[in-house]
Amino acid sequence: MSDGKTVKDVMIGIFEYPHVPYWFSLSQAIRIVKVSFLSTKKYMDPMAVLVFDEKYNLMGTLTLKDILMGLEPQFLKPTGKAQVPAEDETGLSLLWDTMFDESSRELAEKPVSEVMAPAKYFVEPADPVTKAAYLMLRHDLILLPVLENKKKFVGLVRMIEVFDAISDSVLKE
Amino acid sequence: MELIDREDHQKLYLQLYVILKKKIENSEWPVGSQIPTEEELCKTFNVSRATVRTAVLELVRQGYLKRQQGKGTFIFRSMVSEGLTMLTNFRELFFEEGLDFDTNVLARTVMMPVDDLDSKLDIAKDKHVIYIKRLRFIDSEPVLLQESYIPYHICPLLLEEDLRQQSVFDLFEKKYGIKITRVKNYVEITYLNADESSFIGLPEASPVILLNQYFYSGETLIMYTRSIKRTDRFKFLMELERKVA
Numbered sequence: 001m002s003d004g005k006t007v008k009d010v011m012i013g014i015f016e017y018p019h020v021p022y023w024f025s026l027s028q029a030i031r032i033v034k035v036s037f038l039s040t041k042k043y044m045d046p047m048a049v050l051v052f053d054e055k056y057n058l059m060g061t062l063t064l065k066d067i068l069m070g071l072e073p074q075f076l077k078p079t080g081k082a083q084v085p086a087e088d089e090t091g092l093s094l095l096w097d098t099m100f101d102e103s104s105r106e107l108a109e110k111p112v113s114e115v116m117a118p119a120k121y122f123v124e125p126a127d128p129v130t131k132a133a134y135l136m137l138r139h140d141l142i143l144l145p146v147l148e149n150k151k152k153f154v155g156l157v158r159m160i161e162v163f164d165a166i167s168d169s170v171l172k173e
Numbered sequence: 174m175e176l177i178d179r180e181d182h183q184k185l186y187l188q189l190y191v192i193l194k195k196k197i198e199n200s201e202w203p204v205g206s207q208i209p210t211e212e213e214l215c216k217t218f219n220v221s222r223a224t225v226r227t228a229v230l231e232l233v234r235q236g237y238l239k240r241q242q243g244k245g246t247f248i249f250r251s252m253v254s255e256g257l258t259m260l261t262n263f264r265e266l267f268f269e270e271g272l273d274f275d276t277n278v279l280a281r282t283v284m285m286p287v288d289d290l291d292s293k294l295d296i297a298k299d300k301h302v303i304y305i306k307r308l309r310f311i312d313s314e315p316v317l318l319q320e321s322y323i324p325y326h327i328c329p330l331l332l333e334e335d336l337r338q339q340s341v342f343d344l345f346e347k348k349y350g351i352k353i354t355r356v357k358n359y360v361e362i363t364y365l366n367a368d369e370s371s372f373i374g375l376p377e378a379s380p381v382i383l384l385n386q387y388f389y390s391g392e393t394l395i396m397y398t399r400s401i402k403r404t405d406r407f408k409f410l411m412e413l414e415r416k417v418a
Contacts, residue, residue: 015301015325018301019283019284019285020284021280021282021284021304024284028287031242032287035298036298036299040299052282052283053282054279054280054281054282054306055280055281055282056281056282056283056332
């Protein structure tokens with residue numbers, strides 16, 4: 001499957017995405033997202049910011065969803081895993097009125113490292129695209145970093161390229 | 174009111190820059206006040222938005238104006254030191270002669286230009302910037318905290334260099350063939366914030382020297398550096414040469 005395509009064939013450059021160090025605040029990240037994507041109408045899929053440490057190692061990714069969750073106190077709590085039927089909360093209008101209130105401004109000052117999705121899984125340029133597909137599907141990843149010799153961050157694999165590569169071979173007659 | 178002279182051979186933005194600078198220097202626009210919007214300036218001086226932007230950007234870069242995100246542009250100071258003509262080599266501008274520094278690289282990473290960094294580096298807000306933060310020691314005592322910002326496209330390979338042993342300066346000139354032709358220095362006294370004091374080892378709010386430097390290669394701004402220096406360990410030597418006409 002995927003016609004022997006490797007990660008190197010489908011990966012994109014890391015400078016397609018904005019970079020921030022982990023100590024940047026959420027409000028700084030929001031401004032960067034607005035400048036890099038929204039104001040220029042560069043609607044990439046996914047829209048994300050790459051978070052690095054002080055030695056320029058990738059620490060994680062920050063999507064629009066991560067940012068919004070970081071701004072809303074109730075999403076900061078760990079998700080409950082109780083073995084009881086989930087309550088439908090969408091009928092509580094009170095909930096919508098109190099979401100993203102004044103406290104969101106304070107939360108916007110915390111560092112991006114607190115809300116980013118940590119980068120745990122990687123592929124190498126020579127790995128097959130199917131390995132990237134496996135990792136992305138198994139771990140629900142939107143972006144998969146590509147490391148050269150397990151160290152140098154050289155690219156990113158997105159779902160769109162993985163889909164393209166896999167679907168080509170599925171449709172091939 | 175002084176207006177743009179379209180018969181003048183001088184570029185429009187330069188004329189506008191001179192007019193606005195005068196307004197600041199003679200306090201017609203006092204420090205702390207907000208300057209008119211781009212649109213108002215376009216109307217007043219009958220020039221394009223690009224002309225206004227370029228003139229304002231130059232005043233920001235020179236330290237007369239300060240941009241505040243979402244609020245506008247304000248008068249920051251009414252007097253800015255004129256550029257000093259450099260005679261000495263650039264290392265001597267950084268350090269007192271004969272001193273040996275040890276360097277600890279606290280950070281070398283990539284970021285986007287936040288706050289007014291895009292104006293300082295004269296780049297678009299969506300361009301990547303290399304960020305280097307170094308702490309320098311003399312006899313194991315921290316004396317200089319330096320943050321450098323370099324547009325990524327100027328020298329991407331800087332991210333792979335050992336910056337403990339080599340100066341960015343030497344790398345630019347000797348390895349990458351980027352000649353520094355001009356440096357603008359702005360020296361002022363400032364007071365340590367909590368973060369800086371933890372590095373420099375002096376109490377918060379201690380007075381220190383703040384040196385803002387803009388490095389040019391030809392007309393291209395290639396690096397902005399902000400250095401905090403202990404006042405007790407530094408002397409400044411500024412040797413000037415009058416250019417012979």
